Amino acid sequence: xxxxxxxxxxxxxxxxxxxxxxxxxxxxxxxxxxxxxxxxxxxxxxxxxxxxxxxxxxxxxxxxxxxxxxxxxxxxxxxxxxxxxxxxxxxxxxxxxxxxxxxxxxxxxxxxxxxxxxxxxxxxxxxxxxxxxxxxxxxxxxxxxxxxxxxxxxxxxxxxxxxxxxx
Numbered sequence: 001x002x003x004x005x006x007x008x009x010x011x012x013x014x015x016x017x018x019x020x021x022x023x024x025x026x027x028x029x030x031x032x033x034x035x036x037x038x039x040x041x042x043x044x045x046x047x048x049x050x051x052x053x054x055x056x057x058x059x060x061x062x063x064x065x066x067x068x069x070x071x072x073x074x075x076x077x078x079x080x081x082x083x084x085x086x087x088x089x090x091x092x093x094x095x096x097x098x099x100x101x102x103x104x105x106x107x108x109x110x111x112x113x114x115x116x117x118x119x120x121x122x123x124x125x126x127x128x129x130x131x132x133x134x135x136x137x138x139x140x141x142x143x144x145x146x147x148x149x150x151x152x153x154x155x156x157x158x159x160x161x162x163x164x165x166x167x
Contacts, residue, residue: 043122043123043124044122044123044124044159045120045121045122046120046121046122046123046156046157046159047119047120047121047156047157048116048118048119048120048121048130048131048154048155048156049119049154049155049156050116050152050153050154051092051099051153051154051155052151052152052153053114053151053152053153054150054151054152055110055112055113055148055149055150056148056149057103057149057150057151058149059103059105059106059149059151060105060106060149061103061105061106062103062104062105063101063102063103063105063151064100064101064102064103064164064166065100065101065164066098066099066100066101066164067092067099067100067101067153068094068098068099069094070092070094073092073099076101092155094158095158096157096158097155097156097157097158098155098156098157098158098159099153099154099155100128100130100153100154100155100156100164101151101152101153102114102130102132102151102152102153102154102166103149103150103151104134104149104150104151105149106147106148106149107147107148107149107150108145108147109137109143109144109145109146109148110137110143110144110146110148111135111136111137111138111141111143112134112135112136112137112148112150113134113135113150114132114133114134114135114150114151114152115132115133115135116131116132116133116154117131117132117133117167118131119131121154121156123159123161126160126161126162126163127161127162127163127164127165128156128161128163128164128165129165129166129167130154130164130165130166130167131167132152132166132167134166
């Protein structure tokens with residue numbers, strides 16, 4: 001009698017070994033992600049809201065930045081040739097919120113804008129991922145020949161991050 005008759009075929013043995021490795025990985029994954037190094041595995045989800053939106057922000061270049069305090073916000077607005085929010089600045093709560101300004105820069109026609117694709121922003125690897133989509137006019141559409149400079153200010157709960165990316 002052949003002693004190899006009861007042995008699994010090499011390809012089945014390989015599949016079993018690979019399956020065991022995958023099962024082991026899946027069992028151990030929660031220990032890694034929720035253990036001492038959990039922050040390396042998890043994404044932080046944060047609600048995001050639009051605080052301000054305009055098609056005439058008078059910011060001539062594309063800009064994506066965090067606004068960390070009222071003085072910084074005031075200086076940013078006062079450096080513009082025109083007052084984009086009128087004479088009264090909105091009251092922003094820097095103790096519990098983080099604010100992000102995104103400006104598209106100057107555009108030569110209407111039809112440009114910014115929209116949120118989700119009400120949730122994500123922090124992954126210390127980077128804030130904004131669910132933002134840039135709206136552009138269709139290439140074959142007729143647009144008013146007017147200078148625009150769309151921008152939005154977003155708020156998220158106060159948290160630490162080292163950079164901002166657009167999704």
